Amino acid sequence: MQPSPAEVARTLAAGRLPGNAHIACRPSPHRVRHATDAAGRVLMLVPADGELAESLRPAEGADDVAVVLDVQDVPPVAGSPTLGRVWVSGWAAPLTGVEARQAAQDFVEIDPVGDLLDVGRGQVMFRLEPAEVRLETGGRMREIDPDEYAAAEPDPLQAVEWDLLTDLADHHVQEMAEFIRRQLADSGHRGPAGPPPRVVRLDRYGFVVSLGAPGREYRARLAFPRAVADRADLARLLHPVLCRRCGTGTPAAVDQGLGGAARHTTHPPTP
The missing domain is CATH 3.20.180 (Split barrel-like)
Incomplete structure (x- = not known):
């Protein structure tokens, strides 16, 4: 009995570890505050007037932007083995109205930061729909089926x-x-x-x-x-x-x- 690769990927991507956003055709990476909702979609909380928000906004005529979220495990104590590193690739789009408010509620379950109160004003919420998930563990890269990733649950003990x-x-x-x-x-x-x-x-x-x-x-x-x-x-x-x-x-x-x-x-x- 041990976590499946999909469960490890969901645990790493959950939002309790530092993440970097790599944005297609834009200067990157950017450190980003993120969390995942119940379906494994990545929520990114971004200052509205910053370089990251500008890079994430779709070009004229487009609905979304290609993004890769990169999260590497931080072992909790000296001597702990690492869980590896996950890359979640997909398409990100800004959220507004009801969708933004729901995303903020999902985000607060992982990381209750005060800036969530400013979503729609000084902060923008973006949502990345996963299309590809890769997990690197023990020097081996493996592809994770996006549906298996979405169905998996992050480990409930990660935060403690x-x-x-x-x-x-x-x-x-x-x-x-x-x-x-x-x-x-x-x-x-x-x-x-x-x-x-x-x-x-x-x-x-x-x-x-x-x-x-x-x-x-x-x-x-x-x-x-x-x-x-x-x-x-x-x-x-x-x-x-x-x-x-x-x-x-x-x-x-x-x-x-x-x-x-x-x-x-x-x-x-x-x-």
Whole structure:
């Protein structure tokens, strides 16, 4: 259980990471504030009197402009593997009236910036309809079907991943290390010797841990027994693992909080 390429692309494009807009036949790229709506369409919030707005406005007789949104992952903590980079290509057009107001409501769900109140005056909303989606991961470029991209959902833990990883590193190193080592042992893998394993990425399907001494690290992915819905759902799932004073206190009972069904893969770290 891990995110599909379409889900990774939607997560990267969601709007919580910096993005650049490349505009056909115009000077670019431009850093752009963006978000995606429920259908995966890219919403761009642009100052009305700036160079970017001028570049995005269609030429006389045209309805839209060819644009590529480029978003690269920013790993949340040192040692985190990257999710890669996504390019969403398509046609962008300015929105007005009801469409602009709806787009502002969709945008605020991702990034509630104050400039959304100025849409239609000092700010312009543009919408990019995806025609092509490409995802680069591990040095490999793959094409994502636009319909699969539109149907996928961004990861619900993306916005709080840094908070969760920091909390685990600051307060739950021993509990997580014991749990991870039991899971590896149950699967017939002892894992490399070295410092306590640490969680370096989290998503709705599981987490990635780093094991071994510096320079000889390996990563393992442990899957949850089911996809989690949000931060509260994850807290309920991990509570028996992180709270040593709850339940019976036996390893088997503690692991039952994760359904006793975590699976793993191990591999050397990638850049």
